[in-house]
Amino acid sequence: MPEQPRTTVPSPQIRPLTPADLDAVVDLSLLAWEPVFVSFANLLGSSIFDLLYRPQWQVAQAAAVRRTCLADDSESFIVATADDVPVGFVVLQQDPDESLGMVEMIAVHPEHQRRGHGRTLMEFAIGRLRDQGLSLIHVGTGGDPGHAPARALYEAVGFTGLPLVNYYRAIA
Template sequence: MHLHIRPFSPDDLEDVVQLSLLAWTPVYRSFEQVLGTKIYSLLFPDGEQAQRSVVEKICLEHEKTLVWVAECDEVITGFIACTLNSQENGQDNTGEVELLAVHPEYQNQGIGTELNHFALEKMKESGIKLAVVATGGDPGHAPARRTYEKAGYTALPNVRYYQAL
């Protein structure tokens, strides 16, 4: 498998959205299992449309966000979006992975790790000193946690509680 990583183009948007919907389906199933249907429906009332909107906004509208796609044989197999938070005075010199997804047919082949390494290198080239990423602790996010750990991130556990009223 020959992997090529290149900058996102607006022509890639629908492929990236569809890839994210497929890749994150297990995550949303996991959320519903962990939270229960009532809390899940309160957090994600629009489901797929909300996810589409998040991907579109991050890929097209944010001026400090860089997005790259991974291709195998001219098929988009994954993408990563990072926001660079560098300030003039050198404070808050961080880069944050906003989104990462790999098409289910291409998962467990190192594409997520390669995308992470690529993004980290671009952050370094931009003068970023600290890379940050947040992901879920639920079973659906286990592959994401493994990918970030393989890329060298150190986890700091965090817990968020929900209660339907």
């Protein structure tokens, strides 16, 4: 049987976020983070989930992405395909007084996940923050099943996790 030709995925291109990218970045973030919110709903139950994330988590998340990507103190970058279509993004922040860099947000469009784009973004973030003279990087994520791919990525590029627990109780 003849060997099937292998298709290669082009390496993502890293470039600064532009205002023209913002709508696409917001859209891909909502698609990428939907499994996280499904996981939250399953774990918390509808009464607590609704108190935290209703009427629609998408509205709040879209606003958070826009606000974060447009913040003056953030350095935002996106991964673009060869035809310059955003497929992922990362937002970096820093606290030079603490020599601490932060990965504030990261997402890859579901159609482009598991192709190395997230790793490329994280490696770029690490290099960028190192080049700025910072000695420590923080990235936060959840311990729920929806965040399992993020945890795997962070561990694959050398981050050490510190388990934390948040408790919620509806009282109304």
